[in-house]
Amino acid sequence: VADVKGGPDQGLDKLGQSLVITGWVRTLRVQSSVTFVEINDGSCLSNMQCVMDSGAEGYDQVESGSITTGASIWVQGVVVESQGSKQKVELKVNKIVLVGKSDPSFPIQKKRASREFLRTKAHLRPRTNTFGAVARVRNALAYATHKFFQENGFIWVASPIITASDCEGAGEQFCVTTLIPNSHETADSPVDAIPKVNNGLIDWSQDFFGKPAFLTVSGQLNAETYATALSDVYTFGPTFRAENSNTSRHLAEFWMIEPELAFADLNDDMACATAYLQSVVKWGCDLQSEHERYITEEAFGGCPVIIRDYPKDIKAFYMRQNDDGRTVAAMDMLVPKIGELIGGSQREERLEYLEARLDDLKLNKDAYWWYLDLRRYGSVPHAGFGLGFERLVQFATGMDNIRDAIPFPRTPASAEF
Ligand code: 4AD
Numbered sequence: 001v002a003d004v005k006g007g008p009d010q011g012l013d014k015l016g017q018s019l020v021i022t023g024w025v026r027t028l029r030v031q032s033s034v035t036f037v038e039i040n041d042g043s044c045l046s047n048m049q050c051v052m053d054s055g056a057e058g059y060d061q062v063e064s065g066s067i068t069t070g071a072s073i074w075v076q077g078v079v080v081e082s083q084g085s086k087q088k089v090e091l092k093v094n095k096i097v098l099v100g101k102s103d104p105s106f107p108i109q110k111k112r113a114s115r116e117f118l119r120t121k122a123h124l125r126p127r128t129n130t131f132g133a134v135a136r137v138r139n140a141l142a143y144a145t146h147k148f149f150q151e152n153g154f155i156w157v158a159s160p161i162i163t164a165s166d167c168e169g170a171g172e173q174f175c176v177t178t179l180i181p182n183s184h185e186t187a188d189s190p191v192d193a194i195p196k197v198n199n200g201l202i203d204w205s206q207d208f209f210g211k212p213a214f215l216t217v218s219g220q221l222n223a224e225t226y227a228t229a230l231s232d233v234y235t236f237g238p239t240f241r242a243e244n245s246n247t248s249r250h251l252a253e254f255w256m257i258e259p260e261l262a263f264a265d266l267n268d269d270m271a272c273a274t275a276y277l278q279s280v281v282k283w284g285c286d287l288q289s290e291h292e293r294y295i296t297e298e299a300f301g302g303c304p305v306i307i308r309d310y311p312k313d314i315k316a317f318y319m320r321q322n323d324d325g326r327t328v329a330a331m332d333m334l335v336p337k338i339g340e341l342i343g344g345s346q347r348e349e350r351l352e353y354l355e356a357r358l359d360d361l362k363l364n365k366d367a368y369w370w371y372l373d374l375r376r377y378g379s380v381p382h383a384g385f386g387l388g389f390e391r392l393v394q395f396a397t398g399m400d401n402i403r404d405a406i407p408f409p410r411t412p413a414s415a416e417f
Protein backbone atom coordinates (compact mmCIF):
# COMPACT_ATOMS: atom_id res chain seq x y z
CA VAL A 1 0.00 0.00 0.00
CA ALA A 2 2.90 2.35 0.77
CA ASP A 3 4.29 1.69 -2.73
CA VAL A 4 0.96 2.59 -4.35
CA LYS A 5 -0.31 5.47 -2.22
CA GLY A 6 2.97 6.88 -0.91
CA GLY A 7 4.05 8.55 -4.16
CA PRO A 8 3.40 12.18 -5.14
CA ASP A 9 0.44 11.13 -7.33
CA GLN A 10 -1.20 9.23 -4.44
CA GLY A 11 -1.50 6.17 -6.67
CA LEU A 12 -2.82 7.77 -9.89
CA ASP A 13 0.44 6.74 -11.61
CA LYS A 14 -0.43 3.10 -10.80
CA LEU A 15 -3.85 3.02 -12.54
CA GLY A 16 -4.50 -0.30 -14.28
CA GLN A 17 -1.85 -2.20 -12.31
CA SER A 18 -2.70 -5.60 -10.95
CA LEU A 19 -1.87 -6.01 -7.25
CA VAL A 20 -1.99 -8.51 -4.43
CA ILE A 21 -2.43 -7.08 -0.92
CA THR A 22 -2.23 -9.06 2.30
CA GLY A 23 -3.40 -7.34 5.47
CA TRP A 24 -6.04 -6.83 8.12
CA VAL A 25 -9.59 -5.54 7.67
CA ARG A 26 -10.01 -2.17 9.35
CA THR A 27 -13.61 -1.53 8.32
CA LEU A 28 -16.22 -3.17 6.19
CA ARG A 29 -19.29 -1.52 4.64
CA VAL A 30 -21.73 -3.86 2.98
CA GLN A 31 -24.16 -2.23 0.56
CA SER A 32 -26.81 -3.94 -1.50
CA SER A 33 -24.65 -4.93 -4.46
CA VAL A 34 -21.15 -3.84 -3.48
CA THR A 35 -18.90 -4.06 -0.41
CA PHE A 36 -16.14 -1.65 0.63
CA VAL A 37 -13.33 -3.11 2.69
CA GLU A 38 -10.59 -0.91 4.12
CA ILE A 39 -7.46 -3.03 4.41
CA ASN A 40 -4.23 -2.12 6.20
CA ASP A 41 -1.08 -4.07 5.33
CA GLY A 42 1.23 -2.45 7.90
CA SER A 43 3.43 -0.76 5.29
CA CYS A 44 2.02 2.70 6.09
CA LEU A 45 -0.81 4.31 8.02
CA SER A 46 -3.00 4.53 4.92
CA ASN A 47 -5.55 1.83 4.23
CA MET A 48 -6.40 0.61 0.75
CA GLN A 49 -10.07 0.83 -0.03
CA CYS A 50 -11.04 -2.42 -1.77
CA VAL A 51 -14.28 -2.55 -3.75
CA MET A 52 -15.84 -5.93 -4.34
CA ASP A 53 -19.05 -7.35 -5.69
CA SER A 54 -20.49 -10.71 -6.64
CA GLY A 55 -18.15 -10.79 -9.66
CA ALA A 56 -15.18 -11.35 -7.32
CA GLU A 57 -14.08 -14.92 -6.63
CA GLY A 58 -14.61 -15.66 -2.92
CA TYR A 59 -17.30 -12.98 -2.52
CA ASP A 60 -19.54 -15.58 -0.85
CA GLN A 61 -17.35 -15.23 2.24
CA VAL A 62 -18.28 -11.55 2.40
CA GLU A 63 -21.97 -12.36 1.88
CA SER A 64 -21.94 -15.05 4.55
CA GLY A 65 -20.43 -12.60 7.06
CA SER A 66 -17.17 -14.57 7.48
CA ILE A 67 -15.03 -11.52 6.75
CA THR A 68 -15.24 -9.01 9.58
CA THR A 69 -13.17 -6.23 11.14
CA GLY A 70 -9.83 -7.61 12.34
CA ALA A 71 -9.74 -10.57 9.92
CA SER A 72 -6.62 -11.14 7.83
CA ILE A 73 -7.26 -11.39 4.10
CA TRP A 74 -5.56 -11.82 0.75
CA VAL A 75 -6.97 -9.81 -2.13
CA GLN A 76 -6.04 -9.53 -5.77
CA GLY A 77 -7.33 -6.73 -7.97
CA VAL A 78 -6.67 -3.76 -10.23
CA VAL A 79 -5.91 -0.16 -9.23
CA VAL A 80 -8.74 2.11 -10.41
CA GLU A 81 -9.65 5.74 -9.85
CA SER A 82 -11.77 6.15 -6.73
CA GLN A 83 -15.26 7.64 -6.84
CA GLY A 84 -14.91 8.64 -3.18
CA SER A 85 -13.38 11.90 -2.00
CA LYS A 86 -11.10 10.41 0.67
CA GLN A 87 -8.63 8.72 -1.70
CA LYS A 88 -7.45 9.08 -5.29
CA VAL A 89 -7.34 5.33 -6.05
CA GLU A 90 -8.91 2.11 -4.84
CA LEU A 91 -8.60 -1.60 -5.62
CA LYS A 92 -11.25 -3.27 -7.77
CA VAL A 93 -11.08 -6.78 -6.36
CA ASN A 94 -11.06 -9.92 -8.56
CA LYS A 95 -10.35 -12.48 -5.87
CA ILE A 96 -10.59 -12.51 -2.11
CA VAL A 97 -9.29 -15.16 0.31
CA LEU A 98 -9.97 -15.20 4.04
CA VAL A 99 -6.62 -16.04 5.71
CA GLY A 100 -7.62 -15.76 9.37
CA LYS A 101 -11.13 -15.20 10.69
CA SER A 102 -11.67 -12.57 13.38
CA ASP A 103 -13.94 -13.41 16.29
CA PRO A 104 -16.80 -10.88 16.71
CA SER A 105 -15.31 -10.02 20.11
CA PHE A 106 -12.40 -8.19 18.35
CA PRO A 107 -12.01 -5.13 20.61
CA ILE A 108 -10.49 -2.63 18.16
CA GLN A 109 -13.53 -1.33 16.35
CA LYS A 110 -13.86 1.80 14.28
CA LYS A 111 -15.16 3.83 17.18
CA ARG A 112 -12.16 5.54 18.80
CA ALA A 113 -11.11 3.72 21.97
CA SER A 114 -9.51 5.52 24.92
CA ARG A 115 -5.77 5.21 25.59
CA GLU A 116 -6.56 3.64 28.98
CA PHE A 117 -8.68 0.97 27.35
CA LEU A 118 -6.02 0.27 24.72
CA ARG A 119 -3.37 -0.23 27.44
CA THR A 120 -5.37 -3.26 28.55
CA LYS A 121 -5.09 -4.53 24.96
CA ALA A 122 -1.36 -3.96 24.45
CA HIS A 123 -1.22 -7.01 22.17
CA LEU A 124 -3.78 -5.53 19.76
CA ARG A 125 -3.19 -1.78 20.05
CA PRO A 126 -0.48 -1.74 17.33
CA ARG A 127 -3.43 -2.26 14.94
CA THR A 128 -4.63 1.30 15.60
CA ASN A 129 -3.32 4.28 13.66
CA THR A 130 -2.05 6.04 16.79
CA PHE A 131 0.07 3.12 17.98
CA GLY A 132 1.18 2.31 14.45
CA ALA A 133 2.42 5.90 14.25
CA VAL A 134 4.14 5.81 17.66
CA ALA A 135 5.94 2.58 16.67
CA ARG A 136 7.20 4.26 13.52
CA VAL A 137 8.40 7.39 15.36
CA ARG A 138 10.11 5.20 17.99
CA ASN A 139 11.87 3.27 15.24
CA ALA A 140 12.99 6.47 13.49
CA LEU A 141 14.33 7.90 16.77
CA ALA A 142 16.32 4.72 17.51
CA TYR A 143 17.82 4.85 14.03
CA ALA A 144 18.58 8.59 14.34
CA THR A 145 20.22 7.99 17.74
CA HIS A 146 22.68 5.44 16.39
CA LYS A 147 23.25 7.61 13.31
CA PHE A 148 24.08 10.70 15.38
CA PHE A 149 26.60 8.92 17.61
CA GLN A 150 28.14 6.86 14.82
CA GLU A 151 28.61 9.93 12.61
CA ASN A 152 30.28 11.73 15.51
CA GLY A 153 32.84 8.99 16.20
CA PHE A 154 31.21 7.37 19.25
CA ILE A 155 31.45 3.61 19.75
CA TRP A 156 28.39 1.72 20.97
CA VAL A 157 29.08 -0.40 24.06
CA ALA A 158 26.75 -3.10 25.40
CA SER A 159 26.38 -2.55 29.14
CA PRO A 160 25.25 -5.51 31.27
CA ILE A 161 21.68 -5.93 32.42
CA ILE A 162 22.62 -8.06 35.45
CA THR A 163 25.01 -6.21 37.74
CA ALA A 164 26.15 -5.93 41.35
CA SER A 165 26.48 -2.13 41.43
CA ASP A 166 23.78 0.47 42.13
CA CYS A 167 24.89 3.33 39.89
CA GLU A 168 22.46 5.91 41.24
CA GLY A 169 22.74 4.77 44.86
CA ALA A 170 19.01 5.31 45.25
CA GLY A 171 18.14 1.74 46.23
CA GLU A 172 15.78 1.34 43.30
CA GLN A 173 17.12 -1.97 42.04
CA PHE A 174 15.22 -5.14 41.27
CA CYS A 175 16.95 -8.26 42.66
CA VAL A 176 17.88 -11.15 40.41
CA THR A 177 17.15 -14.58 41.80
CA THR A 178 18.07 -18.00 40.47
CA LEU A 179 15.19 -20.41 40.33
CA ILE A 180 17.02 -23.34 38.77
CA PRO A 181 17.09 -26.69 40.56
CA ASN A 182 20.25 -27.64 42.45
CA SER A 183 21.42 -24.07 42.80
CA HIS A 184 21.46 -24.80 46.52
CA GLU A 185 22.98 -27.75 48.25
CA THR A 186 19.64 -29.00 49.47
CA ALA A 187 17.56 -28.22 46.41
CA ASP A 188 16.07 -31.16 44.62
CA SER A 189 13.09 -29.40 43.08
CA PRO A 190 12.60 -25.88 41.65
CA VAL A 191 10.47 -25.02 44.64
CA ASP A 192 13.31 -25.97 47.00
CA ALA A 193 15.61 -23.77 44.96
CA ILE A 194 13.70 -20.64 45.91
CA PRO A 195 16.06 -18.49 47.99
CA LYS A 196 17.58 -19.40 51.30
CA VAL A 197 15.44 -18.73 54.27
CA ASN A 198 17.20 -17.21 57.27
CA ASN A 199 15.17 -16.96 60.46
CA GLY A 200 12.03 -17.10 58.38
CA LEU A 201 13.16 -14.23 56.12
CA ILE A 202 13.93 -14.79 52.46
CA ASP A 203 17.29 -13.31 51.55
CA TRP A 204 16.52 -12.20 48.01
CA SER A 205 19.71 -10.15 47.74
CA GLN A 206 22.07 -13.15 47.90
CA ASP A 207 20.77 -15.35 45.20
CA PHE A 208 22.52 -14.91 41.88
CA PHE A 209 24.41 -18.21 42.20
CA GLY A 210 25.06 -17.26 45.80
CA LYS A 211 26.01 -13.63 45.17
CA PRO A 212 23.98 -10.42 45.20
CA ALA A 213 22.85 -9.26 41.77
CA PHE A 214 20.38 -6.75 40.43
CA LEU A 215 18.89 -5.45 37.21
CA THR A 216 20.88 -2.40 36.12
CA VAL A 217 19.51 1.08 36.83
CA SER A 218 22.07 2.66 34.47
CA GLY A 219 24.93 1.55 32.22
CA GLN A 220 26.99 4.61 33.10
CA LEU A 221 29.69 3.03 35.28
CA ASN A 222 30.39 0.42 32.61
CA ALA A 223 30.38 3.09 29.90
CA GLU A 224 33.02 4.99 31.88
CA THR A 225 35.38 2.00 31.70
CA TYR A 226 35.19 2.01 27.90
CA ALA A 227 35.36 5.82 27.65
CA THR A 228 38.65 5.72 29.55
CA ALA A 229 40.05 3.46 26.82
CA LEU A 230 38.22 4.35 23.59
CA SER A 231 37.37 8.03 24.36
CA ASP A 232 33.81 8.59 23.17
CA VAL A 233 31.28 5.78 23.67
CA TYR A 234 27.55 5.33 24.23
CA THR A 235 25.14 2.72 25.49
CA PHE A 236 21.58 2.22 24.32
CA GLY A 237 19.63 -0.48 26.08
CA PRO A 238 17.05 -1.41 28.70
CA THR A 239 17.38 -0.19 32.30
CA PHE A 240 15.20 -0.86 35.33
CA ARG A 241 13.97 1.10 38.33
CA ALA A 242 11.99 -0.38 41.20
CA GLU A 243 10.42 2.95 42.03
CA ASN A 244 6.83 2.56 43.03
CA SER A 245 5.57 5.61 41.21
CA ASN A 246 2.49 5.58 39.06
CA THR A 247 3.02 8.69 36.97
CA SER A 248 2.73 9.59 33.32
CA ARG A 249 6.55 9.69 32.99
CA HIS A 250 7.93 6.72 34.97
CA LEU A 251 8.31 3.13 33.87
CA ALA A 252 9.85 0.20 35.76
CA GLU A 253 11.62 -0.79 32.53
CA PHE A 254 12.81 1.89 30.14
CA TRP A 255 15.49 2.30 27.53
CA MET A 256 18.34 4.67 28.18
CA ILE A 257 20.88 6.30 25.89
CA GLU A 258 24.08 7.06 27.82
CA PRO A 259 26.97 8.74 26.03
CA GLU A 260 30.25 9.07 27.91
CA LEU A 261 32.90 11.51 26.66
CA ALA A 262 36.58 11.37 27.64
CA PHE A 263 38.71 14.52 27.97
CA ALA A 264 35.46 16.45 28.39
CA ASP A 265 33.89 18.75 30.96
CA LEU A 266 30.31 19.79 31.75
CA ASN A 267 30.22 22.31 28.89
CA ASP A 268 31.19 19.59 26.40
CA ASP A 269 28.48 17.38 27.92
CA MET A 270 25.80 20.06 27.51
CA ALA A 271 26.93 20.76 23.94
CA CYS A 272 26.66 17.05 23.13
CA ALA A 273 23.16 16.79 24.68
CA THR A 274 21.98 19.84 22.73
CA ALA A 275 23.47 18.65 19.42
CA TYR A 276 21.96 15.18 19.93
CA LEU A 277 18.45 16.49 20.59
CA GLN A 278 18.64 18.92 17.68
CA SER A 279 19.80 16.19 15.32
CA VAL A 280 17.07 13.65 16.21
CA VAL A 281 13.92 15.86 16.42
CA LYS A 282 14.40 19.16 14.71
CA TRP A 283 16.91 19.23 11.97
CA GLY A 284 15.84 19.48 8.31
CA CYS A 285 12.07 20.01 8.78
CA ASP A 286 10.50 23.12 7.35
CA LEU A 287 8.48 25.21 9.80
CA GLN A 288 4.74 24.59 9.70
CA SER A 289 2.35 27.29 10.82
CA GLU A 290 1.93 25.64 14.24
CA HIS A 291 5.71 25.74 14.72
CA GLU A 292 5.79 29.42 13.85
CA ARG A 293 2.94 30.10 16.25
CA TYR A 294 4.76 28.14 18.94
CA ILE A 295 7.98 30.07 18.41
CA THR A 296 6.31 33.44 18.34
CA GLU A 297 3.78 32.87 21.11
CA GLU A 298 5.64 30.59 23.49
CA ALA A 299 9.26 31.22 22.55
CA PHE A 300 11.71 30.48 25.33
CA GLY A 301 8.90 29.72 27.71
CA GLY A 302 8.32 26.56 25.68
CA CYS A 303 11.87 25.48 24.82
CA PRO A 304 14.12 22.82 26.29
CA VAL A 305 16.10 24.31 29.17
CA ILE A 306 19.31 23.08 30.83
CA ILE A 307 19.77 23.55 34.57
CA ARG A 308 23.32 23.02 35.85
CA ASP A 309 25.42 22.85 39.04
CA TYR A 310 23.05 21.23 41.50
CA PRO A 311 23.61 20.99 45.28
CA LYS A 312 25.84 17.97 45.84
CA ASP A 313 23.64 16.42 48.54
CA ILE A 314 20.77 15.73 46.17
CA LYS A 315 22.93 14.11 43.51
CA ALA A 316 24.76 10.79 42.96
CA PHE A 317 28.22 9.98 44.36
CA TYR A 318 30.07 10.02 41.03
CA MET A 319 29.45 13.66 40.10
CA ARG A 320 32.41 16.04 40.11
CA GLN A 321 32.55 18.44 43.02
CA ASN A 322 32.70 22.10 42.01
CA ASP A 323 35.23 24.47 43.57
CA ASP A 324 32.56 25.95 45.87
CA GLY A 325 32.46 22.62 47.75
CA ARG A 326 28.65 22.73 47.81
CA THR A 327 27.63 21.94 44.27
CA VAL A 328 28.45 19.33 41.64
CA ALA A 329 28.94 19.66 37.87
CA ALA A 330 25.56 18.17 37.05
CA MET A 331 23.06 19.14 34.39
CA ASP A 332 19.46 18.24 33.65
CA MET A 333 17.69 19.08 30.43
CA LEU A 334 13.99 19.81 30.93
CA VAL A 335 11.50 19.89 28.08
CA PRO A 336 7.94 21.25 27.93
CA LYS A 337 5.15 19.03 29.34
CA ILE A 338 7.52 16.20 30.36
CA GLY A 339 10.14 17.78 32.60
CA GLU A 340 13.44 15.95 32.92
CA LEU A 341 14.49 14.35 29.64
CA ILE A 342 18.22 14.18 30.29
CA GLY A 343 20.32 13.85 33.43
CA GLY A 344 24.07 14.15 33.15
CA SER A 345 27.26 15.27 34.79
CA GLN A 346 30.98 15.65 34.68
CA ARG A 347 32.37 12.66 36.60
CA GLU A 348 34.67 12.90 39.62
CA GLU A 349 38.00 11.87 38.12
CA ARG A 350 40.09 12.65 41.25
CA LEU A 351 40.65 9.51 43.32
CA GLU A 352 40.84 11.22 46.71
CA TYR A 353 37.65 13.21 46.14
CA LEU A 354 35.77 10.13 44.97
CA GLU A 355 36.92 8.04 47.94
CA ALA A 356 35.97 10.82 50.35
CA ARG A 357 32.52 11.06 48.76
CA LEU A 358 31.93 7.30 49.02
CA ASP A 359 32.93 7.52 52.69
CA ASP A 360 30.61 10.49 53.30
CA LEU A 361 27.71 8.57 51.84
CA LYS A 362 28.69 5.40 53.74
CA LEU A 363 28.93 3.46 50.49
CA ASN A 364 31.10 0.35 50.43
CA LYS A 365 34.38 1.34 48.73
CA ASP A 366 35.36 -2.29 48.16
CA ALA A 367 32.36 -2.81 45.91
CA TYR A 368 33.58 -0.02 43.66
CA TRP A 369 37.22 -1.24 43.42
CA TRP A 370 37.13 -1.48 39.63
CA TYR A 371 35.52 1.96 39.29
CA LEU A 372 38.20 3.48 41.54
CA ASP A 373 40.88 1.74 39.42
CA LEU A 374 39.87 3.99 36.51
CA ARG A 375 41.03 6.91 38.69
CA ARG A 376 44.28 5.06 39.61
CA TYR A 377 45.36 4.27 36.09
CA GLY A 378 45.40 7.21 33.70
CA SER A 379 42.39 9.12 34.97
CA VAL A 380 40.97 11.82 32.64
CA PRO A 381 38.28 14.47 32.95
CA HIS A 382 35.14 12.91 31.50
CA ALA A 383 31.42 13.53 31.37
CA GLY A 384 28.23 11.99 30.08
CA PHE A 385 24.49 11.91 30.31
CA GLY A 386 21.49 9.62 30.26
CA LEU A 387 18.40 10.21 28.16
CA GLY A 388 15.22 8.24 28.78
CA PHE A 389 14.23 7.00 25.33
CA GLU A 390 10.50 6.74 26.11
CA ARG A 391 10.45 10.36 27.29
CA LEU A 392 12.03 11.29 23.97
CA VAL A 393 9.31 9.32 22.17
CA GLN A 394 6.72 11.20 24.28
CA PHE A 395 8.34 14.53 23.42
CA ALA A 396 8.45 13.75 19.70
CA THR A 397 4.91 12.35 19.45
CA GLY A 398 3.04 14.45 22.01
CA MET A 399 1.66 11.32 23.73
CA ASP A 400 0.51 12.32 27.22
CA ASN A 401 1.43 9.11 29.01
CA ILE A 402 4.79 7.28 28.89
CA ARG A 403 2.89 3.97 28.89
CA ASP A 404 1.89 4.77 25.33
CA ALA A 405 5.50 5.39 24.23
CA ILE A 406 6.72 1.78 24.66
CA PRO A 407 5.11 -1.32 23.16
CA PHE A 408 4.74 -3.23 26.44
CA PRO A 409 4.87 -0.93 29.49
CA ARG A 410 6.09 -2.33 32.81
CA THR A 411 4.76 -0.33 35.76
CA PRO A 412 3.83 -1.10 39.36
CA ALA A 413 0.31 -1.61 38.06
CA SER A 414 1.13 -4.06 35.30
CA ALA A 415 3.70 -6.31 33.67
CA GLU A 416 1.15 -8.18 31.58
CA PHE A 417 1.66 -9.22 27.96
O1 4AD B 1 18.75 11.13 35.87
P1 4AD B 1 19.01 9.66 35.82
O2 4AD B 1 18.63 8.83 37.00
O3 4AD B 1 20.57 9.54 35.50
C1 4AD B 1 21.31 8.40 35.41
O4 4AD B 1 20.88 7.26 35.46
C2 4AD B 1 22.75 8.66 35.05
N1 4AD B 1 23.53 7.47 35.41
C3 4AD B 1 22.82 9.00 33.59
C4 4AD B 1 24.22 9.29 33.09
O5 4AD B 1 24.76 10.33 33.45
N2 4AD B 1 24.78 8.42 32.27
O6 4AD B 1 18.29 9.04 34.54
C5 4AD B 1 18.56 9.55 33.26
C6 4AD B 1 17.28 9.73 32.47
C7 4AD B 1 16.30 10.73 33.08
O7 4AD B 1 16.63 12.04 32.71
C8 4AD B 1 14.99 10.27 32.45
O8 4AD B 1 14.85 10.77 31.12
C9 4AD B 1 15.16 8.77 32.36
O9 4AD B 1 16.56 8.50 32.42
N3 4AD B 1 14.50 8.06 33.46
C10 4AD B 1 13.33 7.40 33.35
N4 4AD B 1 12.51 7.22 32.29
C11 4AD B 1 11.39 6.50 32.50
N5 4AD B 1 11.05 5.92 33.66
C12 4AD B 1 11.84 6.05 34.77
N6 4AD B 1 11.51 5.46 35.90
C13 4AD B 1 13.04 6.84 34.63
N7 4AD B 1 14.06 7.18 35.46
C14 4AD B 1 14.92 7.91 34.74
Ligand code: MG
Pocket residue numbers: 332340342343
Ligand atom coordinates in the same frame (compact mmCIF):
# COMPACT_ATOMS: atom_id res chain seq x y z
MG1 MG C 1 17.89 12.55 37.01
